[in-house]
Amino acid sequence: MNHLPTLITDLALILASAGMVTLIFKKLKQPVVLGYIIAGLLVGPKMTLYPTIGDMEGVKSWGEIGVVFLLFALGLEFSFKKIAKGGGSSAIAGIFEVACMTILGYVTGRFLGWPKMDCMFLGGIIAISSTTIVFRAFDELGLKTKRFAGVVMGILIIEDLAAVLLLVLLSTLSVSRDFQGTQLLFSIGKLFFFLCLWFLAGIFLLPSFFKRVRNLMTDETLLVVSCGLCLVMVVIAASVGFSAALGAFIMGSILAETTVAEQIDKLVQSVKNLFGAVFFVSVGMLIDPKLLVQYAGPVLLITVVVIIGKTLNVTVGALLSGQPLKQSVQSGVSLSQIGEFSFIIATLGLDLKVTSSYLYPIAVGVSVITTFTTPYMMKLANPLYNWLVKVLPNGWLRAIDRYSAGTQTIQAESDWKKVLRAYGSIIIVNGVMTVAVVLLTSYYIAPFISREINNAALATAISIIIAFAIMSPFLWALMVKQVRSEHSRSLWLDNKYNRGPLLMLEVSRNVIAVLLVGFLFRQFLSFWLSIGIAAVIMAIVLLIFSKKLQTFYQRIEKRFITNLNDRETIDYVDGKEDLSPWDAHLAYFDVSPNLDFIGKRLIDLAWREKYGINIASIERGDNFIRTPTREEVIYPYDKIAVIGTDQQMQNFRPVIEAHKSELPTQEDEMVLDKIIVGSHNHLTGKTIRNSGLREKTNGLVVGIERNGERILNPHSDTEFAWDDIVWIVGDKRKIQGF
Structure with missing residues (x-):
């Protein structure tokens, strides 16, 4: 090439400098990002000891x-x-x-x-x-x-x-x-909508x-x-x-x-790393050492x-x-x-x-x-914590412990919270889709029809009909779709306090629907005329086509939910789920074939007695063993789920080589969840062994909270008391069903 573009020369200088500097930073065990910034400082216009970038706008x-x-x-x-x-x-x-x-x-x-x-x-x-x-x-x-x-x-x-x-x-x-x-609120609302x-x-x-x-x-x-x-x-x-x-x-x-x-994610990593390096180098190029x-x-x-x-x-x-x-x-x-x-x-x-x-x-x-x-x-974390324990008054420490325990052991959600969440989802999702149809009509459909049809009134009518046809399934859901759950039923049965607010929710969602359709008509007609026409047309159309709209909306909803759940994302961090109310948590380990305990039963290994941990599950090829019995044998390449505290994990770590492992995503997903002992589950006075929890949930009781005290890995003869918080690791669906 007789003439090489400046951008290519600059890119060569950027990547060569970044490569050399980051190799040094990797050797020094420092973050690569800092190496990129230093490389940018070297090739930037503020440094004259090194070749300088020629086209700053191109690099930008x-x-x-x-x-x-x-x-x-x-x-x-x-x-x-x-x-x-x-x-x-x-x-x-x-x-x-x-x-x-x-x-x-x-x-x-x-x-x-x-x-x-x-x-x-x-x-x-x-x-x-x-x-x-x-x-x-x-x-x-x-x-x-x-x-x-x-x-x-x-x-x-x-x-x-x-x-x-x-x-x-x-x-x-x-x-x-x-x-x-007002400007900020408008910006936040616009962002939320989009x-x-x-x-x-x-x-x-x-x-x-x-x-x-x-x-x-x-x-x-x-x-x-x-x-x-x-x-x-x-x-x-x-x-x-x-x-x-x-x-x-x-x-x-x-x-x-x-x-x-x-x-x-894997395919994009190389692209991200390349252009990310250029970005961080450009960050360094803007640094002025004098400043x-x-x-x-x-x-x-x-x-x-x-x-x-x-x-x-x-x-x-x-x-x-x-x-x-x-x-x-x-x-x-x-x-x-x-x-x-x-x-x-x-x-x-x-x-x-x-x-x-x-x-x-x-x-x-x-x-x-x-x-x-x-x-x-x-x-510094542990020394700082120990210092705080020494200097803080005992009353404060007890209050923090009580607050932590109380926050974690409160019932998951009240009936009202779950019902309001359901109504909120219906209103937000269908409201957003309805507003989107109105905007689509105003900015694209109506102008296009107006250009194609000379009669203004006819063009307006066609635009409104098309918009209303598109938004009808969402309007049906916004106005008619029922919130069917045991929570709404239990609230409705308590007619002294809850029926009035529940009826107000129903009225409110219908008012919102009328206002949204009025918003559509308002693009072409006066405000009150828009509201009146919207109410009449919605009542007629939804009454006549209610079943068809319901069927069509259910197809849309089913497809959306199926797509959303295609990839089940479980919130684990490197094999550990953050669910328990104290230091106990789940961690996942791969069993190396070279370990001494291969082929031994869990009862013979006595890991619980030695280290205080429990084996929650074993994944063996295509088999998934939930809450294994003490007769279960450990085999090479098993993936075991272990529950214990930070200290117990630290003690157990030398026994087994830990690797990051993917968690099972099939329907028999293992989770750590809690139940509260009360009259509804008839567990009061029963021992763990006789309660039937293992059989009903395919689970293992790993903790009990009682009167502010915590019992980790309780003995099977422990009796449940009224208002105990019982933590179980087991089959997600069965625990939720229980």
């Missing part, structure tokens, strides 16, 4: 592609079902921590005398921890099987989602320069699409299709006023619910704010969510850093030209320092 474009694929890969690891299964514990802690750190960042910026916009971005920058750094530290320190690791992973998921929301809100604030609450719409449409369409073309899909075509879907969603998100990062994240989270999610020296004071101050603030806020948030003090402290110190999302938020401020030049290098400097301190903070 490559960096934006890197952000897209970083968020796409993050979405593939994210799952809305994970949040639902993870419970409210991580959500409470994560939301509390993000809110407090955002406010703390804003206050710190104001203390330094910075402009309001810099302070807003600083709050977002220090609110989000680094998933990459935490994963790496857990690997190096062997903390993945600790129970608190599940809490940390749950908080990281909430933080990732909060980061996406912050990107949208900060973009809105930057463009409008308006801090009014998130629901994209997720519902994506789950309805994409899994079915992949099923139909699975015989045509090779690795190459799957990679091209998935990247194409990602970029299409990026374009759609940008067209409605959101960031490219949000579109990539949403498409990743939709594909995460499909059966090809793992395959896509770092000039603002060394703010860097150190904000570093202290991050380490102390995140440790304190995560700990308090975990305590509020019902976690014990020790696990709360461990979670707090683990998240005392900032990382990838902080760079993305800082880059957003630069791209929008709304933040000062010093904010970006300060954010990078704080990230570098907190990355180095993270492993040491994790090692």
Whole structure:
């Protein structure tokens, strides 16, 4: 080639520099991300001792592609079902921590005398921890099987989602320069609407699409299709006023619910790593060493704010969510850093030209320092906990223990909560779909028909008929679909207090439906005339076509639920499920064929007596043995589920070689769940052996909570008492049925 494009020369310089520097960082056992940043600093325009990038705008474009694929890969690891299964514990802690750190960042910026916009971005920058750094530290320190690791992973998921929301809100604030609450509420409502719409449409369409073309899909075509879907969603998100990062994240989270999610994730990893490297190098290129020296004071101050603030806020948030003090402290110190999302938020401020030049290098400097301190903070967890136990009053410690036990042992959900959730799902899902049809009609269908038909009244009538035909199944569900469950029935039977509110719920959903159809007519007619016509037409159409609409809607609903559940996502963290109310948890181990105990019975091994652990299940090839008896024999390559505390796991670990193993996803899924002893199950006064629980649930009683005391792995002669909280590991469906 006579003339080599500058972009290719720059890309060669970027990747060669990144490769050399990251090899050094791997040798020093430091995060690769930091190596990329240092490489960017070397090839950036601020350094003259090394060849410099020639086309900064071109590299910036490559960096934006890197952000897209970083968020796409993050979405593939994210799952809305994970949040639902993870419970409210991580959500409470994560939301509390993000809110407090955002406010703390804003206050710190104001203390330094910075402009309001810099302070807003600083709050977002220090609110989000680094998933990459935490994963790496857990690997190096062997903390993945600790129970608190599940809490940390749950908080990281909430933080990732909060980061996406912050990107949208900060973009809105930057463009409008308006801090009014109405503008923010409108932006949040718009974001919520499009998130629901994209997720519902994506789950309805994409899994079915992949099923139909699975015989045509090779690795190459799957990679091209998935990247194409990602970029299409990026374009759609940008067209409605959101960031490219949000579109990539949403498409990743939709594909995460499909059966090809793992395959896509593996194929995209190399693309993500390549463009991600370019992005992080571009981060380093924007660093001005002189500014770092000039603002060394703010860097150190904000570093202290991050380490102390995140440790304190995560700990308090975990305590509020019902976690014990020790696990709360461990979670707090683990998240005392900032990382990838902080760079993305800082880059957003630069791209929008709304933040000062010093904010970006300060954010990078704080990230570098907190990355180095993270492993040491994790090692500080136990000494910090022991110190707190010594200095805190005994009354406080007892109160924390009581609160933790009480929070974990409260009945899962009240009848009203479950009924309201059911009504909320019906209203939100069908309301979003109805509004989407109205907008589709207003912006696309009606203008197209008006161009094709000269008669304005006829064009309007045709547009309304088409829109109403499309939205009719959703209107039927919004108005008529029954919430059939034992919870709604039990509330209805208590007619003294509950029938009035239940009737109000029914009236409210019908009023919402009329208003939504009125919204359609309002695009063409006056408000009150729209409402009146909507009420009359809906009553007539739904009365005549109710059964047909019900059948059609049930087909839509069945397809959506089937697609959603095609890939059953279980919220496990490296073979451990975060479910128990104290330190006991499930961990999974592969049995090596070279171990001495191969071929021995469980009764002869006496693991329970020696280490305090229980064997919850054994997976042997295609066979799945639930709650094995003491006569069961251990064979090579068995996958065993073990329940015990952190200390018991640590004692047991040398006995068996641990490997990460996939959990069984067939219908006989093993879970850890609880029941409360009462008149409804007739367990009071019965021993564990005579209660029939093992036979009815295919389960094993592994814990009892009684009057604030906890009995782990109780003896089979233990009698149940009224109001005991009984923890069972066994068949998920049978426990729920019981």
